[in-house]
Amino acid sequence: MELSQYFTLQKKRSDNEFENMIRCINDNGTHLNEEVTEALRYDYFAQAYYWNFYALQNYFEKKFNLCKCDNLLMEKNIFEDLIEIASKVLSAYQQMSQKEAKEIAEKLFSNYHETSNGEQEYGTNYYEAVEKLIEDLKEIKSIKLGENEKIFYTCIDKTN
Numbered sequence: 001m002e003l004s005q006y007f008t009l010q011k012k013r014s015d016n017e018f019e020n021m022i023r024c025i026n027d028n029g030t031h032l033n034e035e036v037t038e039a040l041r042y043d044y045f046a047q048a049y050y051w052n053f054y055a056l057q058n059y060f061e062k063k064f065n066l067c068k069c070d071n072l073l074m075e076k077n078i079f080e081d082l083i084e085i086a087s088k089v090l091s092a093y094q095q096m097s098q099k100e101a102k103e104i105a106e107k108l109f110s111n112y113h114e115t116s117n118g119e120q121e122y123g124t125n126y127y128e129a130v131e132k133l134i135e136d137l138k139e140i141k142s143i144k145l146g147e148n149e150k151i152f153y154t155c156i157d158k159t160n
Contacts, residue, residue, distance in 0.1 A: 003052050003053075003156070004050075005050040005154075006155065007136065007152070007153055008046050008152050009045045009145075010149065010150045010151070012041060012149075022040070025040075047139075048132075048136035048139075050132075053133075055105075055109045055111040059085070059109065060072055063081075068155070068157055069154060071152045071154045073152055074140075074151040074153055082137055085108050087134060088104065088108055089105050089130050090134065102122045105126070
């Protein structure tokens with residue numbers, strides 16, 4: 001499985017900007033269906049990217065019953081919860097034995113995926129991703145969002 005995960009800033013285009021864009025597309029002879037047209041109403045800006053960080057996807061699937069790669073609106077409490085969990089995992093890695101740190105990681109922020117044949121990776125790459133996640137979440141959380149801006153978590157599953 002190849003899983004690309006993103007925290008994105010979604011910004012709604014002004015009505016005037018949106019209408020001009022649709023007019024230009026239609027003037028070129030292209031006619032878009034309603035779903036594609038609606039998607040063009042927004043600009044998306046990636047704020048953070050992760051690749052095959054199953055612990056992050058597992059968190060959202062378990063905590064929010066998120067189906068694979070649905071968009072999830074990031075609210076303040078989600079940022080705080082993720083930062084708290086990831087900080088506990090990273091702290092265990094920095095202060096405990098590898099076995100103890102792995103037990104805490106498995107319990108709080110499991111990196112399990114069905115394609116892993118039961119093997120879960122809790123090596124340097126996992127803990128570096130946890131540390132990056134903490135830094136990214138703190139930075140994203142500090143963004144002053146405008147009235148038409150929101151932060152979402154989403155992913156792209158490139159399995160098929």
